[in-house]
Amino acid sequence: GAVVSQHPSRVICKSGTSVKIECRSLDFQATTMFWYRQFPKQSLMLMATSNEGSKATYEQGVEKDKFLINHASLTLSTLTVTSAHPEDSSFYICSAVGTGARSQPQHFGDGTRLSIL
Amino acid sequence: DAKTTQPPSMDCAEGRAANLPCNHSTISGNEYVYWYRQIHSQGPQYIIHGLKNNETNEMASLIITEDRKSSTLILPHATLRDTAVYYCIVSPYSNSGYALNFGKGTSLLVTP
Numbered sequence: 001g002a003v004v005s006q007h008p009s010r011v012i013c014k015s016g017t018s019v020k021i022e023c024r025s026l027d028f029q030a031t032t033m034f035w036y037r038q039f040p041k042q043s044l045m046l047m048a049t050s051n052e053g054s055k056a057t058y059e060q061g062v063e064k065d066k067f068l069i070n071h072a073s074l075t076l077s078t079l080t081v082t083s084a085h086p087e088d089s090s091f092y093i094c095s096a097v098g099t100g101a102r103s104q105p106q107h108f109g110d111g112t113r114l115s116i117l
Numbered sequence: 118d119a120k121t122t123q124p125p126s127m128d129c130a131e132g133r134a135a136n137l138p139c140n141h142s143t144i145s146g147n148e149y150v151y152w153y154r155q156i157h158s159q160g161p162q163y164i165i166h167g168l169k170n171n172e173t174n175e176m177a178s179l180i181i182t183e184d185r186k187s188s189t190l191i192l193p194h195a196t197l198r199d200t201a202v203y204y205c206i207v208s209p210y211s212n213s214g215y216a217l218n219f220g221k222g223t224s225l226l227v228t229p
Contacts, residue, residue: 006160034216043204044161044219093160095217105151106217108160 003027004096006109014117015086021079021112023094029074030096034106035067038091050077074099084116121205123223129199130228135192137223139205142186147209150181151217152190154201154225161204161219164190195227 003026011019023033031052036044048069050056056069066088068080077096081088091113095106122140129135141150149168153161165172165179167188172179178191192199204222209215 004160036216036219043221044155044217046216046218049216091158095161105163105166107163108153111158111160113158 004094004107004109006094006112008112009110010113010115012115012117013084016083017116018080018082019084019114021081021092021094021114023077023079023096023109025075025096025098025107028096028098030077031074031099033071033077033094033096035069035077035079036093036095038093038111044093047079081114084114086116089114089116120218121207121220123203123205123220125221126224126226128226128228129192129195131197132194135190135195135199135225135227137190137192137203137205137225138187139190140187141205141207144185144207145209148207149209150179150185150188151206151208152177152179153204153206153217153219154199155204155222156198156201162201164203195225197227197229199225200227201225 005024007022033050035047037047038044047062048056048058050069050071052071058064071077091111093111095108097106149166151166152164155161165177167179181188202222202224206217
């Protein structure tokens with residue numbers, strides 16, 4: 001089945017550091033990728049929608065200058081958390097959907113657990 | 118997006134069928150029913166989806182009522198590894214650019 005790879009799986013870093021998370025679709029081309037965030041004991045919340053070759057669309061309340069998204073190819077999207085602070089600690093998850101059948105499902109990466117000290 | 122209603126938690130004995138209900142009474146004609154599950158500390162895993170007809174794959178069966186206002190996910194022989202949070206989501210077709218609206222889901226506990 002479709003595979004989405006997310007890297008790294010876990011990051012622990014100091015406050016003020018910028019962290020880049022990669023999301024790759026391994027066996028299909030993804031025109032659209034989504035970035036979600038999940039806090040403990042809560043459900044996934046959409047942060048932004050990323051379309052290949054264009055600027056990402058951010059959800060209300062998500063700072064585009066803090067969460068930089070690049071979707072430069074049909075198989076790779078990156079999320080950079082700039083100048084991360086402890087409140088940015090969360091589980092970040094990407095998903096991708098292919099260019100084929102309209103109803104094909106989104107596939108998710110295994111997430112990146114970000115801990116800011 | 119149409120909203121869904123799921124019971125917050127359910128228990129199921131190992132080896133028995135797990136039947137997870139979902140109410141989506143405001144579903145639109147162009148919206149599919151998708152089921153995902155999330156095992157602790159992992160990304161959501163796609164299970165199955167359907168529009169009108171019942172669907173079956175190697176993981177589960179999806180029963181959608183004729184009026185499409187509710188559905189049931191069936192895990193025919195639950196195992197301990199099926200313990201997870203199960204999300205029922207209604208959405209227009211995935212590659213239209215619509216993100217999935219995850220509600221609170223049903224926490225399924227499979228017991229020995």
